[in-house]
Amino acid sequence: MSSMIEVKHVEKSFGHLKVINDCSFDIEKGSITGMIGPNGAGKSTIFNIIAGTIPLDSGQILLDGEDVSSLTANQLFNQGLLRTFQIAHEFSQMTALENLMMVPPNQLGENIFNTWLKPKQVMAQELEVRQKAQEVIQYIGLDHVKNELAGNLSGGQKKLLELGRTMMTDAKVVLLDEVAAGVNRTLLKDLTDNILRMNRELGITFLVIEHDMDMIAKLCDPVIVLAQGSVMVEGAIEDIRNNQKVVEAYFGNDAA
Ligand SMILES: Nc1ncnc2c1ncn2[C@@H]1O[C@H](COP(=O)(O)OP(=O)(O)OP(=O)(O)O)[C@@H](O)[C@H]1O
Numbered sequence: 001m002s003s004m005i006e007v008k009h010v011e012k013s014f015g016h017l018k019v020i021n022d023c024s025f026d027i028e029k030g031s032i033t034g035m036i037g038p039n040g041a042g043k044s045t046i047f048n049i050i051a052g053t054i055p056l057d058s059g060q061i062l063l064d065g066e067d068v069s070s071l072t073a074n075q076l077f078n079q080g081l082l083r084t085f086q087i088a089h090e091f092s093q094m095t096a097l098e099n100l101m102m103v104p105p106n107q108l109g110e111n112i113f114n115t116w117l118k119p120k121q122v123m124a125q126e127l128e129v130r131q132k133a134q135e136v137i138q139y140i141g142l143d144h145v146k147n148e149l150a151g152n153l154s155g156g157q158k159k160l161l162e163l164g165r166t167m168m169t170d171a172k173v174v175l176l177d178e179v180a181a182g183v184n185r186t187l188l189k190d191l192t193d194n195i196l197r198m199n200r201e202l203g204i205t206f207l208v209i210e211h212d213m214d215m216i217a218k219l220c221d222p223v224i225v226l227a228q229g230s231v232m233v234e235g236a237i238e239d240i241r242n243n244q245k246v247v248e249a250y251f252g253n254d255a256a
Pocket residue numbers: 014017019037038039040041042043044045046
């Protein structure tokens with residue numbers, strides 16, 4: 001197995017507060033790697049650094065062997081690394097299907113000159129995108145609500161739609177930040193099944209930050225425990241659960 005993402009000696013401070021401290025770990029290609037840790041451990045910060053939304057102070061991030069430490073989120077998107085985002089306000093007034101159709105970058109039709117100069121190509125591409133969106137909406141099990149406004153979908157359905165949006169791209173790695181929050185148990189199972197299926201069938205690598213331990217246990221191997229800005233332990237969830245250092249990091253020394 002080779003690495004999809006390598007985090008090497010990354011450091012990040014906010015003012016005088018050192019939040020990420022000589023942090024190094026690898027995410028294997030084809031894995032669903034979980035990241036857990038107590039509040040304030042630096043999970044969101046390292047996640048945002050990998051996603052290109054926060055610059056690192058020092059260290060290096062490699063994507064598929066290439067140094068991407070200074071790339072922006074947009075540039076990383078074009079290299080196949082993306083994170084799910086909540087459906088923005090303006091998209092909530094579009095249908096679920098239209099939300100999927102908005103995703104592919106560089107659609108020819110977006111450029112007015114292309115619409116005049118290359119109308120056939122624009123139409124062919126729109127048809128292709130529509131077909132792909134239809135396939136994706138079926139894949140994620142939202143066909144029955146494809147014409148509903150995204151704003152009217154339930155919390156869990158919105159999460160599924162966000163996952164679907166990543167399938168409209170040629171994603172190699174998807175970063176998921178607390179997808180389970182506010183999702184009911186039935187849709188949580190759909191969400192978990194879809195992530196497992198996308199991983200198995202499409203070969204997408206996932207990095208998952210999650211407070212829901214059930215979801216972590218169902219999805220992730222390995223699991224990385226972050227504490228005070230660096231990796232405390234890494235391994236299978238059963239080993240992590242029984243690790244005394246981890247229990248102490250979460251609950252303090254009283255937990256012993
Ligand atoms: N933009 C910022 N400016 C200043 N301090 C920040 C900033 N972002 C995060 N921090 C601080 O960095 C530390 C780590 O925060 P971070 O959100 O990465 O932790 P976390 O592990 O994701 O926590 P949680 O599980 O509570 O979401 C915290 O002490 C937080 O207050």
